[in-house]
Amino acid sequence: MKGVTLSELRALDAVAQHGSFRAASTALGVSTSSLSHSVAGLERRLGIRLFNRTTRSVSLTEGGRSFLDEVRPALDLIEAAVESANSFRSKPAGTLRLNSSEAAFERIMPDMLSFLSKYPDMRIDAVCDGRLVDIVAHGFDAGLRLAEAVPQDMIALALGREEQQILVAAPAYLERAGRPAKPADLAHHECIRFRHAGGALMRWELERHGGVERLDPPGRLILGGDRLVLDAAIGGAGIAFVTAWAAEAALADGRLEQLLPEWTPPFAGLCLYYPRQRATSAGLRAFIDHLRSRRH
Known part of the structure; x- marks a missing residue:
């Protein structure tokens, strides 16, 4: 077999990981048609035929899975060699x-912008996913999550500020409508609910002196965005359960x-957070050091 290129093998791997030509093209920074x-x-x-394609999904055929299983170790070795070579640069690239x-990316946007200014050969692909x-499995170098949601097999770098819902x-x-005096009073109020990307409604979890109240309060308005929930509350639609960080300005004024x-x-x-078992890329190491330096 002649003429197989590294870009073709990377394309195969990316589409298999993402289950979508569009998502894979975004990850690789190429057009969907090129991919x-x-x-x-x-x-x-x-x-x-490497993939079964429908209007809704893309999945590996048996032959495609077998081939990718054979070549993926070689791809990993090539990526590791590239990262090793990158470590000899005066500044990381990639x-x-x-x-x-x-919402999480909004919190660290100043960090990302200053990182890109410091390292002009680096790019950041920040994928928003609720x-x-x-x-x-999805090919990310790292993720941002609340401490309680970080998987136990990952290394976690705390970014400082506490959160409050x-x-x-x-x-x-x-x-x-009056002011609720206790959690049970919320059942008699208009409550603005938030729907997660997966479809589930966010439950309201309240806590005092070790006691926890988990509520599914009534509400005629259900929204799929943090900013929309905040805007609806400011507009007088009802009671919302939001982050103190997001509501800071509206509380102040x-x-x-x-x-x-x-x-x-x-x-x-x-x-x-990032994988414990996988070698850390030069770009990720630089980003971690950058975050630490801005918090000392």
């Missing part, structure tokens, strides 16, 4: 792929008031 052309060329050279939520994904409402809403503060204590905040 499709690479896979088609590899299929012609091998003389087999793409750092991070996975988290939009779901907890396996960062290794608080109850808030606009003064206008409280004037007409009086557009929102905090409710039941004794039931919403702070907890451990965001962590950057």
Whole structure:
């Protein structure tokens, strides 16, 4: 077999990992048509079909899985050699792929911008995903999650500031509906609910003196974005359960008031986490050092 290129093999691996030509093309930084052309060329050279394609999904054929299992160790060795060579550069180069939520990336945006300014040969591909994904299986270098959600087999770097999920409402809403005095009172209020990317409604978890109240309060407004929930609360639609970080400005200028503060204590905040077993790339090492330096 002649003419098989490294880019074709990388294309095969990326599509298999992401289960989508569009997602794989974004990860590799190439067009979807270019990626499709690479896979088609590899299929012609091998003389087999590598993927089963439908309008909704892409999956490896038996032959495709067998071939990828054979070549993936070689791909890993090549990637390791590239990273090894990169370590001899005066400054790292390449793409750092991070996975988290939009809200988490907002918190470290100043860090990412200053990192890119310091390392002009580095790129950051920040993929916003409300779901907890396996960062290794999906080809990410690292992820950002709350400390409690970091898998135990990962190395975690705490990013400092504690988090707090608080109850808030606009003064206008409280004037007409009253102020809850205890968690049970929320059942008689309009509550603005948040729906996770996976489809489940976010439960409201309140805690005081070690006692925990897990609530599914009523609400006629269900939204799929943190900012939308905050905007709806500011607009007087009801009571919302949001991060103190997101509500900080609206609390300071009086557009929102905090409710039941004794039931919403702070907890451990965001962590950057990455695989313990895998060699850390030069770009990720530089990013970790950069985050640490900005917090001392």
